[in-house]
Amino acid sequence: MTYILAIDQGTTSSRAIIFDADMRIKATAQKEFLQHFPQSGWVEHDPGDIWSSVVSTCRAAIEKAGITAGDVAAIGITNQRETTLVWDRKTGAPIHNAIVWQDRRTARFCEDLRRDGFAPEITYRTGLLADPYFSGTKVHYILNAVPGAQARAAAGELLFGTVDSYLIWHLTGGKVHATDATNAARTMLYDIRKGRWSTTICQRLGIPLSMLPDVRDCAADYGTTHPDLFGAPLPILGVAGDQQAATIGQACFAPGMLKSTYGTGCFALLNTGDTLVESRNRLLGTIAYQFDGKPTYALEGSIFVAGAVVQWLRDGLGIIGDAKETQPLAQAADPGQELYMVPAFTGLGAPYWDPGARGAIYGLTRNSGPAEFARAALESVGFQTRDLLEAMKNDWQASDANDVLRVDGGMSASDWSMQFLSDIIGAPVDRPHLLETTALGVAWLAGMKSGVYPDQAGFAARWALDRRFEPHMESATRDRRYAGWKDAVARTLSTR
Numbered sequence: 001m002t003y004i005l006a007i008d009q010g011t012t013s014s015r016a017i018i019f020d021a022d023m024r025i026k027a028t029a030q031k032e033f034l035q036h037f038p039q040s041g042w043v044e045h046d047p048g049d050i051w052s053s054v055v056s057t058c059r060a061a062i063e064k065a066g067i068t069a070g071d072v073a074a075i076g077i078t079n080q081r082e083t084t085l086v087w088d089r090k091t092g093a094p095i096h097n098a099i100v101w102q103d104r105r106t107a108r109f110c111e112d113l114r115r116d117g118f119a120p121e122i123t124y125r126t127g128l129l130a131d132p133y134f135s136g137t138k139v140h141y142i143l144n145a146v147p148g149a150q151a152r153a154a155a156g157e158l159l160f161g162t163v164d165s166y167l168i169w170h171l172t173g174g175k176v177h178a179t180d181a182t183n184a185a186r187t188m189l190y191d192i193r194k195g196r197w198s199t200t201i202c203q204r205l206g207i208p209l210s211m212l213p214d215v216r217d218c219a220a221d222y223g224t225t226h227p228d229l230f231g232a233p234l235p236i237l238g239v240a241g242d243q244q245a246a247t248i249g250q251a252c253f254a255p256g257m258l259k260s261t262y263g264t265g266c267f268a269l270l271n272t273g274d275t276l277v278e279s280r281n282r283l284l285g286t287i288a289y290q291f292d293g294k295p296t297y298a299l300e301g302s303i304f305v306a307g308a309v310v311q312w313l314r315d316g317l318g319i320i321g322d323a324k325e326t327q328p329l330a331q332a333a334d335p336g337q338e339l340y341m342v343p344a345f346t347g348l349g350a351p352y353w354d355p356g357a358r359g360a361i362y363g364l365t366r367n368s369g370p371a372e373f374a375r376a377a378l379e380s381v382g383f384q385t386r387d388l389l390e391a392m393k394n395d396w397q398a399s400d401a402n403d404v405l406r407v408d409g410g411m412s413a414s415d416w417s418m419q420f421l422s423d424i425i426g427a428p429v430d431r432p433h434l435l436e437t438t439a440l441g442v443a444w445l446a447g448m449k450s451g452v453y454p455d456q457a458g459f460a461a462r463w464a465l466d467r468r469f470e471p472h473m474e475s476a477t478r479d480r481r482y483a484g485w486k487d488a489v490a491r492t493l494s495t496r
Contacts, residue, residue, distance in 0.1 A: 001070070001071060001072065001073040001450075001452075002020065002021040002071070002073065002452060003018055003019065003020055003021070003026065003065065003067055003071050003072050003073065004018070004019045004072070004073060004074055004075075004076060004443045004446050004447045004450075004452060004453075005017075005018055005058060005061065005062070005072050005074075005075045005076070005234065005446075006018075006019060006075075006076045006077075006078070006439040006440070006442050006443040006446070007054055007057075007058065007075060007076070007077045007078070007079075007167065007442075008078050008079075008242070008438055008439045008442075009050060009053075009054055009077070009078070009079040009080060009163050009164075009167065010079075010080050010242065010263065010264070011080045011083075011100065011101070011102070011263070011264045012032055012033070012035065012264060012311075013030050013031060013032040013033065013053070014030070014031055014033070014050065014053035014054045014057050015028060015029065015030040015031075015057055015439070016028070016029050016030075016054070016057035016058040016060065016061035016062075017061060017436065017439045017443070018061050018062065018064075018065040018067070018072075019439075019440070019443045019447070021452060023440065023443065023444065023447070023453060023462070025434075025436065026065045026067075027061045027062075027064035027065035027066075028061060028064070029056075029057040029058075029060035029061040029064060030057060031053040031056060031057050032053075033045065033046070033049040033050070033053050034046065034049060035100075036097060039105070041103070041104040041105065041107075041346055041347070041355075042103050042104070042105050043099075043100040043102045043103045043346070044097040044098060044099060044100060044103070045083065045097060045098040045100055046097060046098070047085055047087070047094040047097065047098050047166065048094075050098065050163060050166070050167075051166075051167070051170055054167060055229060058229075058230060059230065062230065068231060068232070069230040069231040069232035069234060070231070070232050072230075072232075072234050073235075073446075073447065073450040073451075073452050074234065074235050074236070074237040074238070074446035074447065074449065074450040074452070075171075075225065075234050075235065075236045075237070075238075075446060076236075076237065076238035076239070076240075076439075076441075076442030076443050076444075076445050076446035076447075077164050077167055077168070077222075077236060077238070077239045077442060078164075078239075078240055078241065078242050078245035078438050078439065078441065078442040079162065079163040079164045079167070079183070079241060079242060080100070080101060080163055080242060081101060081162060081163075081182075081183060081186045081241040081242060081243065082101035082133060082134050082135050082138075082162065082186050082187070083098050083099065083100050083101050083135075083162060083163050084098065084099045084135045084138035084139055084142070084160070084162065085098045085160070085161055085162070085163070085165075085166045086139065086142045086143070086146075086149070086153075086158055086159070086160050086211075087158065087159055087161075087166065087169075088157065088158065088159075089156065089157055089158060089159050090157070090174075092169065092170060092174055095142065095146050095149055095152075095158065096142045096145065096146055096149075098163070098166075099138040099141065099142065101133060102265075102304060102346045103132065103138065103346075104132045104346055104347055104355045105132065105141060106132040106137035106138060106140070106141050107132050107347075107355040107356070109132075109137050109140065109141070110130045110131055110132055110137055110355075113130040113137075113204075114130050118130070118204060121200065121201070122188060122201060123278075124278075125191045125192070125193065125198050125200070125201060126185070126187075126188050126189070126190060126191065126192060126198070126201070127185070127192050127276065127284055127285025127286050127297075128186070128188050128284055128285075128286075129282065129284070129353055130188075131353055131355070132355055133302070133304075133349070134186060134187060134188035135160075135162060135186065135187040135188060135189070136187055136188035136189045136201065136205050136207070137188070137205065139160050139189075139205065139207050139211075140205045140206055140207065143206060143207070144206075150206065153207070153208050153210075153211055154208055156208070156210045158211055159177055159211055159213070160207070160211040160212060160213075161177070161179060161213050162179060162183045162186070162187065162241075164179055164180065164183050164239050164241070165177060165178065165179045165183070165213045168222050168223065168236060168239070171223075171225045171226070171229065171236065172222075172223040172224065172225065172226065172236070173226040175223055176222055176223035176236075177213045177214065178213045178214040178215070178216055178222055178223075179213040179214070179215055179216070179239070180215070180216055180217065180218050180220070180239040180240055180241075180290070181195070181215055181216070181217065181218065181287050181289075181290035181295055182218060182240045182241040182244035182245075182286070182287050182288070182289060182290070183239070183240075183241045184197075184213075184215045184287075185286050185287040186241060186286065188201065189201055189202055189205070189207065189212070190215070192276065192285065192286070192287055192295065192297075193276065195215070195293075195295065196215070197209060197212050197215075216239075217290050217291055217292065217293065218238060218239060218240045218244070218248070218289045218290055218291065218445050219237060219238050219291060219445045219446070219448060219449040220237070220239075220449070221235070221236075221237065222235075222236035222237065222239060223235075223236055224236065235450070236446075237445070237446040237449035237450055238442045238443070238444070238445025238446035238447075238448075238449060239442065239445070240289065240441060240442055240445060242261070242263070242267075242438050243261055243267040243269055243300065243438075244269070244286075244287070244288055244289055244298075244441075245437075245438045245439075245441035245442045245445075246259060246261040246267075246269075246408055246409070246437045246438040246441055247259055247269045247271070247288050247289065247298065247441070248288075248289055248441035248442075248444065248445065249408070249434075249436075249437030249438060249439070249440040249441030249444065250406045250408060250432065250437050250441075250463070251459060251460040251463040252269070252271050252288075252406065253271070253296075253456060253460055254271060255271050255272055255273035255275075256270070256271065256396075257270075257271045257406070258270045258271070258389075258392070258404070258405055258406065259405070259406040259407070259408065259437075260385055260388075260405055260406070260407050260408075261407075261408050261409040261437070261438065262306045262307060262381065262407065262408070262409035262410060262411035262412050262417075263306065263307050263409045263410060263411075264305075264306065264307050264308045264311075265302065265303050265304050265305060265306050265307075265308065265349070266302075266303035266306035266381060266384060266385060266388075266409075267300060267301070267302050267303070268300065268301045268385065268388045268389065268392070268405075269286075269288060269298045269299070269300050270298055270299040270300075270392050270396055271288055271296065271297075271298055272288075272297045272298055272299055272396060273296060273297065274294075274295075274296065274297065275297060276297045277297070277299050277395055277396060279299060279391070279395045280394065280395060281351050281391035281392075281394050281395055282350060282351040282352070282353055282391070283299050283300060283301050283350055283351060283388070283391050283392065283395055284299070284300045284301070284302065284350070285297060285298075285299065285300075286298050286299075286300050291456075299392055299395055299396060300350075301349075301350040301351065301387070301388030301389075301391060301392065302349040302350050303349050303350070303381075303384045303385070303388065304344075304345070304346050304347065304348070304349045305343040305344070305345055305346070305380075306381045306384070306409075306411060307323075307409070307410055307411050308343070308345070309341070309343040309377045309380060309381070310323045310326050310377060310378075310411070311323075312343070312345065312377075313326065313373065313374060313377055317373070319370040319373060319374070320370070320374070323410075325374075326374045326377065326378060326414070327378075327414050327415070327416045327417070329370055329371045329374035329375070330371065330374045330375035330377075330378050330416055331416060332371045333371040333372045333374065333375035334367060334371070334372060337363065337365060337367065337368060337372050338363055338481070338484060339361060339362065339363040339364065339368060339372050339373070339375070339376035340361070340362045340363055340376060340379075340380075340383075340484055340485055340487075340488035341359070341360075341361045341373070341376035341377050341379070341380045342357075342359060342360050342361075342362075342380065342488050342489055342492045343359050343377070343380050344357040344358050344359045344360070344492055345358070345359045348489070348492070348493070350387070350388055350391065351387055351388070351391040352387075352489065352493060354493050354494055356494030357492050357493050357494050358492070358494075359492075360488070360491070360492045361373075361376065362488045362491065378411075378414070378416065378417045378420065379420055379424075381411065381417065381421070382417070382420045382421040382423075382424040382425070383424060383481075383482065383485040385405075385421060385424075385425060386424050386425050386482060386485075387489075389405070389425055389427075403427045403428065404427065404428045404429075404430055405421075405425065405427060405428070405429050405430065406430045406431075406432065407421070407429055407430065407431050408431075408432060408435050408436075408437040408438070409435070409438075410435075412431055412435060413435060415467075415469075418431060418467075418469045419469050419472075421469070422469040422470060422471045422472075423471050423472060423473035423478065424473070424478060424481065424482060425471070426471050426473075426475070426478055427471065428468055428469065428470055428471075429468070429469040430465055430467075430468050430469075431465070431466045431467050431468075431469070432463060432464060432465060432466055433464040433465065433466045434464070444459050
């Protein structure tokens with residue numbers, strides 16, 4: 001039993017990765033699933049698609065690795081955070097589609113919370129903002145939108161969970177309803193200071209405490225899978241939200257260490273140790289990970305659209321057929337044209353938090369074409385990252401702050417994008433040898449808990465650099481380009 005199965009349930013696909021005893025990837029399976037857009041700004045998933053894609057990819061990965069379930073020591077689960085599900089306690093049947101983290105339908109309710117003066121209470125207890133991004137207002141919506149749901153919830157018939165909880169419940173045959181501290185911290189319902197669900201917030205949002213999962217450490221016993229699923233019962237021993245899992249996978253265990261993950265969105269986390277920083281720049285206070293009941297905190301900046309902007313070039317505009325075409329297009333762009341693309345397709349995240357903003361492109365000329373669009377799309381990710389890092393520097397001025405940014409996620413494989421990122425932030429960017437840091441993070445949690453993998457110090461010592469990108473852009477050019485970006489954002493904000 002020397003293999004670890006990592007489940008990486010993401011926004012657009014589910015993946016299963018088998019890691020061997022040396023934390024090397026043995027096999028991978030992936031399955032995309034449909035995105036549902038009932039209205040502008042609304043994003044949903046079919047819970048059945050999430051569940052079936054996870055089971056099928058786990059089975060496929062085990063088969064590809066040439067092993068059996070009996071060779072697997074443990075399972076680790078990482079997941080798209082904030083995505084919200086409500087299901088029947090007895091049958092497991094969902095009462096509504098999963099409402100995805102990108103969804104903005106609760107913006108008006110969030111405005112009501114702010115107008116009523118309740119937002120400071122939310123921020124103080126949870127580290128978060130009163131924003132549609134988080135799970136709490138999504139649960140409130142489901143309970144009020146589905147006939148009879150509020151009464152059923154009050155009667156204890158319904159359960160709420162983020163994707164990890166939903167998977168754990170189904171994997172264990174309904175025996176375990178649990179989540180980890182990092183996912184709980186993203187619900188807008190969890191008091192990260194006291195380490196428990198906030199009765200005050202739950203009452204204000206009309207969410208019975210009986211719906212909520214048990215909150216555990218990232219490395220903990222989450223039950224065992226039903227033996228019929230994979231051929232043998234497998235212990236679930238590690239759970240973390242995707243961005244916290246990447247933080248762990250990047251071995252950002254010391255205060256001041258910083259990572260940024262480039263997937264559908266972009267998420268930067270700065271380890272602040274045992275200090276919960278109250279941001280003055282609209283960043284989020286959150287839990288980076290929790291071991292032995294003790295949370296380690298982080299500052300987080302969230303960008304809603306990173307890799308998704310490349311998907312838009314492919315699926316929305318049709319100017320590329322594959323994401324790999326973006327880099328050569330960007331390299332071929334006319335250097336005399338400086339387009340700014342603000343990809344606010346579902347609003348803007350940190351540090352603006354403007355759900356009403358919508359995407360825009362500035363600087364178009366008759367000569368602007370696919371190459372200039374591709375470059376502007378990739379550059380938008382670098383500009384947004386600098387927004388986050390500028391805010392973090394203002395919030396975290398400790399002497400142990402680290403200027404090096406560790407990167408991972410699909411877009412980090414693009415040398416052009418990472419070089420521009422280093423240029424525009426004016427700091428080194430380190431790309432690790434293994435880019436699958438999210439899956440690696442939960443694989444290590446499960447492997448460490450099961451005794452297959454080393455402890456925290458041993459794991460950190462094995463982090464390996466693939467390439468460091470150093471800034472080459474002149475400071476005057478950097479400042480001018482960033483000023484142009486700030487102007488483009490200012491023109492895009494709905495609250496300007």
